[in-house]
Amino acid sequence: MRADGHLAPRPANFVPLTPLDFLRRSIEVFPAKTVVVAGARRLSYLELGALVGRLAAGLRQSGIGQGDVVSVIAGNTPELLALHFAVPLVGAVLNAINTRLDPATVAHILAHAEARLVLADAERAPLASTALEAGGLKTRLVTLDEASLAAFTQGQGPLPVTLDAVVDEWQPISLNYTSGTTGSPKGAVYHHRGAYLNALGNVMALGFDERSVYLWTLPMFHCNGWCHPWAVTAVGGTHVCLDRPDPAAIVAAMREEAVTHFACAPVVLYNLLHQGGEPGGKLARRVRVATGGAAPTTALIQGLDAMGIELIHLYGLTESYGPVTGCAERADWGEPEAAEKARLLARQGVRHPLAAEVAVVDAEGEPVPMDGVAMGEIVIRSNTLMAGYLKNAAATEEAFRHGRLATGDLAVRHGDGFIQIKDRAKDVIISGGENISSLEVESVLHQHPAVLLAAVVAVADEKWGEVPVACLELKPGQEPPPEVELTAFCRDRLAHFKVPRRFVFRELPKTATGKIQKFQLRAELGSG
Numbered sequence: 398m399r400a401d402g403h404l405a406p407r408p409a410n411f412v413p414l415t416p417l418d419f420l421r422r423s424i425e426v427f428p429a430k431t432v433v434v435a436g437a438r439r440l441s442y443l444e445l446g447a448l449v450g451r452l453a454a455g456l457r458q459s460g461i462g463q464g465d466v467v468s469v470i471a472g473n474t475p476e477l478l479a480l481h482f483a484v485p486l487v488g489a490v491l492n493a494i495n496t497r498l499d500p501a502t503v504a505h506i507l508a509h510a511e512a513r514l515v516l517a518d519a520e521r522a523p524l525a526s527t528a529l530e531a532g533g534l535k536t537r538l539v540t541l542d543e544a545s546l547a548a549f550t551q552g553q554g555p556l557p558v559t560l561d562a563v564v565d566e567w568q569p570i571s572l573n574y575t576s577g578t579t580g581s582p583k584g585a586v587y588h589h590r591g592a593y594l595n596a597l598g599n600v601m602a603l604g605f606d607e608r609s610v611y612l613w614t615l616p617m618f619h620c621n622g623w624c625h626p627w628a629v630t631a632v633g634g635t636h637v638c639l640d641r642p643d644p645a646a647i648v649a650a651m652r653e654e655a656v657t658h659f660a661c662a663p664v665v666l667y668n669l670l671h672q673g674g675e676p677g678g679k680l681a682r683r684v685r686v687a688t689g690g691a692a693p694t695t696a697l698i699q700g701l702d703a704m705g706i707e708l709i710h711l712y713g714l715t716e717s718y719g720p721v722t723g724c725a726e727r728a729d730w731g732e733p734e735a736a737e738k739a740r741l742l743a744r745q746g747v748r749h750p751l752a753a754e755v756a757v758v759d760a761e762g763e764p765v766p767m768d769g770v771a772m773g774e775i776v777i778r779s780n781t782l783m784a785g786y787l788k789n790a791a792a793t794e795e796a797f798r799h800g801r802l803a804t805g806d807l808a809v810r811h812g813d814g815f816i817q818i819k820d821r822a823k824d825v826i827i828s829g830g831e832n833i834s835s836l837e838v839e840s841v842l843h844q845h846p847a848v849l850l851a852a853v854v855a856v857a858d859e860k861w862g863e864v865p866v867a868c869l870e871l872k873p874g875q876e877p878p879p880e881v882e883l884t885a886f887c888r889d890r891l892a893h894f895k896v897p898r899r900f901v902f903r904e905l906p907k908t909a910t911g912k913i914q915k916f917q918l919r920a921e922l923g924s925g
């Protein structure tokens with residue numbers, strides 16, 4: 398076909414891709430449906446739209462417009478959900494900050510992001526003001542409570558939900574700082590187009606539809622809740638807000654609100670499974686959980702299965718808007734017995750529906766053989782990758798070197814094309830020249846009846862270079878097992894050089910999303 402000017406895109410057939418449109422549609426299509434639940438509070442899509450419009454009016458009233466960063470420190474409240482639409486509605490950029498960070502780190506983020514305004518819920522307002530003070534920042538702080546919001550909007554009517562502020566689908570929609578598992582947080586810039594596409598990928602991968610009732614156990618501030626604020630809204634589903642992923646509250650919400658889906662890091666699931674030292678009991682209806690952020694063990698997957706919770710295992714990074722691969726039960730697996738099914742599901746899986754390429758490559762950038770043995774680094778090409786790191790061109794170029802996003806995650810590829818992560822490059826233990834996958838040792842320790850959580854890290858050793866040391870958090874009421882018993886338990890299941898040389902019993906340091914901070918353990922054990 399010859400190029401022909403009249404075939405060029407025009408406003409009638411080219412609309413910038415933006416998740417704002419999901420809300421616009423759901424307001425039109427499901428105006429009266431109850432779609433936000435937070436305790437006794439209930440909102441319909443019309444009411445959610447009004448809250449969004451009201452917050453947007455306040456933002457505009459405060460002089461916030463195109464490209465301005467609005468930082469928010471809040472739990473999983475209807476307001477934070479609404480801000481996922483209200484901030485982009487005025488062309489601004491949402492920077493939702495981890496509520497568990499210390500004031501100095503929050504101050505660092507606010508300064509680095511050049512936040513024009515800080516919004517905080519009543520519980521986190523003291524953290525916000527301490528951070529502003531600590532950083533010597535004069536940024537205005539508005540508390541997300543009724544009285545302050547009334548003053549914020551100064552009696553202005555809500556703005557209508559339109560796409561007017563989205564002039565280019567590549568314009569930034571949010572700014573997310575990495576969770577700090579490896580130390581220094583960087584600010585990943587998301588655009589409207591990527592957020593739109595990844596939200597749709599989630600709809601496909603998790604099977605969201607109009608009947609979906611999504612429980613907010615994942616913090617909305619983490620990678621914009623993996624894009625679920627937009628995904629659930631896209632299908633006209635219901636958001637059940639939960640401020641804390643407390644096991645009893647999760648089970649209660651599941652029963653009372655007929656929850657169909659939730660998402661969280663595996664650590665939340667370990668707690669759910671062992672709440673009060675006893676398994677949580679079987680749920681009334683089948684529920685799907687998407688877990689990721691760290692690898693779930695086969696013991697966890699089997700436990701969830703017995704509870705009637707169906708697992709979708711996701712892998713991703715802040716840089717990829719959350720999920721970029723997924724592993725869910727497939728028809729062509731037949732009916733594997735429980736242990737085999739858990740083994741299959743513990744793999745990180747195949748690319749997310751809208752990710753263009755997820756490969757495992759060797760040092761030359763060539764794909765490793767699909768033999769489940771050869772290890773390489775996971776690299777990604779996708780429309781669902783960040784634009785880059787804010788004010789850090791060097792880190793952006795480094796991340797995208799060789800034309801793909803280098804993840805630092807080491808994996809193998811199985812014969813069926815499924816990826817399985819063996820370790821983070823930084824967490825591999827090299828002992829006597831042999832690589833030890835910390836994940837492999839951890840998954841053995843997770844089979845021990847006394848162990849709730851295990852983290853295995855490298856500690857410097859004169860003879861071997863490094864040796865594995867296991868840090869163990871025990872189930873409630875469990876006494877530390879004798880070291881000889883744990884050693885024997887590992888020896889029965891692992892090559893001898895992989896058996897931890899030492900066992901340390903302690904609570905494990907975690908990020909707000911429940912990821913274990915191994916860099917901190919290494920530092921404390923004197924090898925960081």
Ligand code: ADP
Binds near residue numbers: 692710711712716
């Ligand atoms: P940080 O890099 O600070 O931890 P992220 O939240 O971006 O912040 O973490 C992404 C990393 O989490 C990945 O690079 C990977 O190491 C780990 N991860 C995420 N999902 C999984 C998973 N399903 N299995 C194993 N590791 C995972």
